Amino acid sequence: MKTGLIRQWDELTKISDQWNNLLSRSGADSIFLRWEWINTWKDTFKNDVEPFVVTVSDHDGHIIGLAPFYVVEYRLCKTLRYKVLRILADSASGSEYPAWIVPDSEQSDEVYNAIIDMLGSVRDQWDCLWMQGVRTWGSQARSIFKAAKRGFFINNRRTNSSEISLEGYEGGYIDLLSRNMRSQLRRDEKKVLTQGGFNVTKCVNEQDVDQYLDALFSLHDVRWGNKGLTGMFERRPKEVDFYRKFVPEALRQGWLRMYALHQEDTIKAVQLGYVYNNRYNQIQEGFDPAKSSGAGNTLRLYVMDECIREGLSDYDFLGEHTEHKRRWGGKARACYDLLIGMKSPRNMVLFKACIWPTGRFFKQHEKE
Numbered sequence: 001m002k003t004g005l006i007r008q009w010d011e012l013t014k015i016s017d018q019w020n021n022l023l024s025r026s027g028a029d030s031i032f033l034r035w036e037w038i039n040t041w042k043d044t045f046k047n048d049v050e051p052f053v054v055t056v057s058d059h060d061g062h063i064i065g066l067a068p069f070y071v072v073e074y075r076l077c078k079t080l081r082y083k084v085l086r087i088l089a090d091s092a093s094g095s096e097y098p099a100w101i102v103p104d105s106e107q108s109d110e111v112y113n114a115i116i117d118m119l120g121s122v123r124d125q126w127d128c129l130w131m132q133g134v135r136t137w138g139s140q141a142r143s144i145f146k147a148a149k150r151g152f153f154i155n156n157r158r159t160n161s162s163e164i165s166l167e168g169y170e171g172g173y174i175d176l177l178s179r180n181m182r183s184q185l186r187r188d189e190k191k192v193l194t195q196g197g198f199n200v201t202k203c204v205n206e207q208d209v210d211q212y213l214d215a216l217f218s219l220h221d222v223r224w225g226n227k228g229l230t231g232m233f234e235r236r237p238k239e240v241d242f243y244r245k246f247v248p249e250a251l252r253q254g255w256l257r258m259y260a261l262h263q264e265d266t267i268k269a270v271q272l273g274y275v276y277n278n279r280y281n282q283i284q285e286g287f288d289p290a291k292s293s294g295a296g297n298t299l300r301l302y303v304m305d306e307c308i309r310e311g312l313s314d315y316d317f318l319g320e321h322t323e324h325k326r327r328w329g330g331k332a333r334a335c336y337d338l339l340i341g342m343k344s345p346r347n348m349v350l351f352k353a354c355i356w357p358t359g360r361f362f363k364q365h366e367k368e
Contacts, residue, residue: 001064001110003118006053009046013039015055018063019101027138028099031255031276032089038068040246041089044238048367052085052126056114065102065111067119071126073365074357080346081365084357085129092239093246094283096161096318097335098131099140108139112147120151120342127347129340130357133159136334144338153341153351160321162330163314166307173304173329181327185301188294197264200302203256206248212258213243215267219286226289243272243284250274259306261287261299268295271303279314280307300328 006012019035031037049070056065069085076082087098102111119126134141141156148154174182192198203212217240221231233240250256255276261269269287273280280303287296307315317325321332339356341347349355355362 001114002057002059002061003114004055004057005118005122006051006055009042009051012042012051012053015063015066022063022066022103023101025103026099026101027104027140028097028101029277030097030099031274031281032093032095032097033068033087033099033101034276036249036253037093037095037246038089040249041093041242044242044245045092051088053088054115054118056111056118064105064107065100065115067100067115069129074128074362075365076350076355076362078363082127082346082362083125084364085126087131090132092236093242094318096133096281097135099134100144102143104139108143109146112143113150116147116150116152123342127341127344128350128357129338131338132358133161133335134338135161136336141336141338144340145336148338148340151343153343153347155339155351155354155356156336157356159335159337160332161335162317162319162321162325163333164304164317164329164331165314166304167313169308173308174301177329178327185297188297189301191294192261192263192268192298195263198262200259200261200299202306203251203258203260206251209248209251209258210244212260212267212270212272213247215260216258216270216272216284216286219267219270219288220284221286223286223289247272257303257306259299259303261295261302263295268293269299271299273303275310275312278312279316280312281316282318 016035016039023029023033049072052069052071054067055063058064068088070088072084072086074082074084089095090098100115102108134144145154145156169176174185203209217233221234224231247256247258255274257273257275257280259271260267271285272283274283285296287299304315317330321330341351350362
């Protein structure tokens, strides 16, 4: 096996023709690691981040594994600088389930070890490796942990994703929920019907994408604004840019599922999701925050019924498992956060004290 390290975007683009084929043969296969996703993120953020992609090739030069990182600067207590590796396109995009792209085969363990060995050989170029929410179904988390134990610090903590299995369901999804939840949803649907002029549309034409997205961004920000907070899209203009670039691509690829609930001529709720490998991934939603609306719950129930009619296997809420998602029928599914680092004095502070890159002491440094 031969390992390599790609540090330039132009060099990374040269292996794009192999990327999706490799991904489709691995347990890491998700829309969030497709080349289309990575490339859109590159076009949005390439001037702000640099790739750090480890490749593993066989004796014939064919790539048989890769770890798609980029480098970010973090600060410990706002002072001590760290070079942290993260998975490409894992931020400002709605991405979940970070992974290394390693096809399942008898060579898998060797490939994971080769990636770790390569990282060890360039220890002067990074300090820590941070992956948030690695899936435990499949061998991904276990294989990374096993390989990294050979000479690195490693901390892990369990988190839970939230999803609904849709297989074998017939009829309306509402019948599968608790009595209290059914009552609430029927009240919400009644509110929508009482206001009149109600209909739900699906985005199927590229010329309509901006209308749906404009409504999504506006409703999302208004909802948080009513709570005295700044909405995500208002705070992150580059995330808006990513959505505007990727949603049309998702439509062309047949992945897009974006729905809007209309009252007369006004959009009251929007839900954006992508279908990949027969799973619905709920990316983002926006809805009229008025309690008298009922639009958000009514649209979500409609989308779930659409997923059942389409014959999809799962509805993935993405993000952490919460009480709200449990009430909708979501089941917790284990994931792990992984923090891996060189055995150095500066890293010993992080790992012995279990300081994670999600708290107030260890944060990404924002460029001015």
